[in-house]
Amino acid sequence: MAAIAATYADQRLAPEPVDHRLPLLIGNPDFHVVTETVAGVVEKGMPRGWWIFFGVSLAMFLQGAAVIGYLFWKGIGIWGVQNPVGWGWAITNFVWWIGIGHAGTLISAVLFLLRQRWRTSINRFAEAMTLFAVLCALTFPSIHVGRPWFLYWFLPIPDQMKIWQNFRSPLLWDFFAVSVYGTVSFMFWYLGLIPDLATMRDRAKGRLKPIIYGIFALGWRGSMRHWVHYERAYLILAGLATPLVLSVHSIVSFDFAASIVPGWHSTIFPPYFVAGAIFSGFALVLTLMLIARQLFGLQHIVTLRHIEAMNKVMLSMGLVVAYAYGVEAFSAWYSGNLYEGFTAYNRAFGPYAWAYWTMIFCNVVMPQTLWFKRLRTSVMWTFIATIFVNIGMWFERFVIIVSSLANDYLPSSWRYYRPTVFDVAIYVGTFGLFFTLFSLFIRFVPMIAMSEIKQVLPQADPHAQPAELSGSHA
Amino acid sequence: MTAAPTKSDTYGVLAEFDTAHGIYIAAEKVREAGYTRWDALTPFPVHGLERVMGLEASRVPIVALVMALCGACLGLALEYWTSAVDYPLVIAGKPFFSWPAFVPVIFELTVLFGAAGALLSSLFFARLPRWYHPSFYGQASGRVSDDRFCLLILAADPRFDAAKTVEFCQQLSPRSVELIQEP
Numbered sequence: 001m002a003a004i005a006a007t008y009a010d011q012r013l014a015p016e017p018v019d020h021r022l023p024l025l026i027g028n029p030d031f032h033v034v035t036e037t038v039a040g041v042v043e044k045g046m047p048r049g050w051w052i053f054f055g056v057s058l059a060m061f062l063q064g065a066a067v068i069g070y071l072f073w074k075g076i077g078i079w080g081v082q083n084p085v086g087w088g089w090a091i092t093n094f095v096w097w098i099g100i101g102h103a104g105t106l107i108s109a110v111l112f113l114l115r116q117r118w119r120t121s122i123n124r125f126a127e128a129m130t131l132f133a134v135l136c137a138l139t140f141p142s143i144h145v146g147r148p149w150f151l152y153w154f155l156p157i158p159d160q161m162k163i164w165q166n167f168r169s170p171l172l173w174d175f176f177a178v179s180v181y182g183t184v185s186f187m188f189w190y191l192g193l194i195p196d197l198a199t200m201r202d203r204a205k206g207r208l209k210p211i212i213y214g215i216f217a218l219g220w221r222g223s224m225r226h227w228v229h230y231e232r233a234y235l236i237l238a239g240l241a242t243p244l245v246l247s248v249h250s251i252v253s254f255d256f257a258a259s260i261v262p263g264w265h266s267t268i269f270p271p272y273f274v275a276g277a278i279f280s281g282f283a284l285v286l287t288l289m290l291i292a293r294q295l296f297g298l299q300h301i302v303t304l305r306h307i308e309a310m311n312k313v314m315l316s317m318g319l320v321v322a323y324a325y326g327v328e329a330f331s332a333w334y335s336g337n338l339y340e341g342f343t344a345y346n347r348a349f350g351p352y353a354w355a356y357w358t359m360i361f362c363n364v365v366m367p368q369t370l371w372f373k374r375l376r377t378s379v380m381w382t383f384i385a386t387i388f389v390n391i392g393m394w395f396e397r398f399v400i401i402v403s404s405l406a407n408d409y410l411p412s413s414w415r416y417y418r419p420t421v422f423d424v425a426i427y428v429g430t431f432g433l434f435f436t437l438f439s440l441f442i443r444f445v446p447m448i449a450m451s452e453i454k455q456v457l458p459q460a461d462p463h464a465q466p467a468e469l470s471g472s473h474a
Numbered sequence: 475m476t477a478a479p480t481k482s483d484t485y486g487v488l489a490e491f492d493t494a495h496g497i498y499i500a501a502e503k504v505r506e507a508g509y510t511r512w513d514a515l516t517p518f519p520v521h522g523l524e525r526v527m528g529l530e531a532s533r534v535p536i537v538a539l540v541m542a543l544c545g546a547c548l549g550l551a552l553e554y555w556t557s558a559v560d561y562p563l564v565i566a567g568k569p570f571f572s573w574p575a576f577v578p579v580i581f582e583l584t585v586l587f588g589a590a591g592a593l594l595s596s597l598f599f600a601r602l603p604r605w606y607h608p609s610f611y612g613q614a615s616g617r618v619s620d621d622r623f624c625l626l627i628l629a630a631d632p633r634f635d636a637a638k639t640v641e642f643c644q645q646l647s648p649r650s651v652e653l654i655q656e657p
Contacts, residue, residue: 168572202616221615225529225600237589464494
């Protein structure tokens with residue numbers, strides 16, 4: 001592997017002869033090389049770096065769990081939330097995580113329908129990220145309710161109270177949207193995983209491993225009689241997940257837009273939130289993918305072409321987000337509404353100006369560097385840019401939530417919101433949860449969809465003559 | 475299990491190929507030879523092979539559609555019954571049956587049921603999960619999930635004859651040919 005990676009170290013110099021694009025996979029590996037590379041990561045065991053990463057993540061997660069235990073004991077008064085800011089870090093983190101969780105299904109479903117074949121190298125990875133991000137997101141509203149043992153009140157199940165949920169409430173829509181999103185994302189991920197689990201089963205050594213992989217592979221044997229149904233189901237799941245992914249963050253934005261708080265009551269919120277979600281989701285996929293690619297030597301499968309394509313999506317979503325910031329300010333002024341106007345002014349020049357300008361710098365100014373091909377195809381710069389976007393998108397949610405609530409209609413109730421150490425600890429804890437699950441995913445599951453990668457290789461075409469193939473990449 | 479294998483213990487003949495091109499050409503010959511009960515095992519869907527095999531279009535979309543409509547109806551019924559019949563409560567001056575506000579939950583349940591329908595019906599039509607299958611006894615079938623392509627002609631095929639079918643498969647320029655016995 002190292003040899004292939006070294007041969008094509010400067011991938012910019014090796015465009016494909018036909019369409020002058022970089023090849024999807026470097027060195028045109030055969031099917032077996034793909035299997036060896038991807039399954040080998042799981043089979044060879046983890047490098048020392050993985051254990052350090054896993055240990056740190058687990059420690060972060062455990063401290064978060066302990067603080068949540070303390071939260072249940074004392075109540076949410078240990079957080080910085082107070083009137084009038086009842087939605088502090090917890091809801092900021094919720095929206096941030098759920099936004100992160102959009103990239104996976106977007107890459108899997110939307111790019112699949114658009115026949116963007118480069119998605120095959122990153123979709124498994126991004127889907128797993130989605131699942132874990134949704135779990136982290138769900139933590140926050142669950143503990144924010146204050147009495148988490150009553151969470152089942154969300155469910156429309158008959159109980160002794162003889163009352164039903166209010167289906168007109170965006171908060172209930174949100175519960176349905178996020179839980180359905182998590183469930184469907186899991187189904188999509190698992191369906192795509194079945195053929196690769198069969199590969200792991202067939203290669204597994206020892207007594208226990210073949211049994212465990214075998215159970216989860218459901219007896220898959222790669223029959224064309226399986227594949228016809230599999231492909232059809234995959235297409236339908238992609239078709240269903242596409243409107244779903246757009247609906248989830250729209251509905252999350254209804255939590256805000258359906259209220260009358262200045263700065264929230266706006267029709268631009270659904271598209272604005274969806275674009276922001278894709279923006280931050282792509283950023284985090286890239287952050288993690290760049291690390292994993294380096295760590296496990298996958299440079300010939302996740303190539304500069306993938307990175308550049310991701311950067312282009314990020315840049316365009318960044319422009320949509322920048323446009324939304326502009327429209328927010330414009331409509332605040334154009335509406336002539338005193339409160340809207342004040343909120344817009346207060347965001348940029350009030351007590352939270354530092355957060356606003358951090359957001360503008362990270363989300364609007366910095367992504368403009370991606371117009372330059374040199375920076376777009378630079379691994380190091382992409383890494384830096386994605387970190388900025390992740391920070392910027394967190395601040396966007398913070399600005400929306402906190403600056404609107406802290407200074408609303410009644411100046412006598414204004415209050416400067418400050419998080420406490422417990423807010424920080426729980427946020428760090430969800431990072432721990434995310435990275436713990438992610439390390440386990442890399443440890444036990446092939447992180448790149450092998451059967452899909454094999455499909456995009458030229459020799460997967462049954463009409464390709466062997467002679468043509470050997471000549472095409474000389 | 476000590477008796478010598480008889481014809482009834484023979485499950486079929488497995489011919490192993492190196493390339494998608496190879497199995498495609500071979501599959502056409504198997505069809506032309508008049509075999510009807512055979513299968514192709516591949517590491518990924520080899521497009522066009524399903525037509526050579528004469529497989530019918532999958533009915534997964536129909537099931538998914540029906541399930542999605544069921545989800546939509548269930549969502550509407552749930553919201554109508556809880557909000558307008560069993561527990562009517564005036565909220566924000568809206569009618570009891572305020573259907574525009576019910577759309578998001580109906581949509582979510584439509585997607586949930588449709589997706590479940592697609593996943594479960596694809597497994598059902600593929601007869602999965604089935605953890606035991608005679609084709610697993612082939613030497614070559616373990617490499618199918620990696621890089622090999624296998625044709626499997628079943629002993630249940632009316633034209634099947636262990637010796638002749640093996641000989642026929644040898645002519646398809648395979649990598650290997652083996653007889654699969656059920657133990």
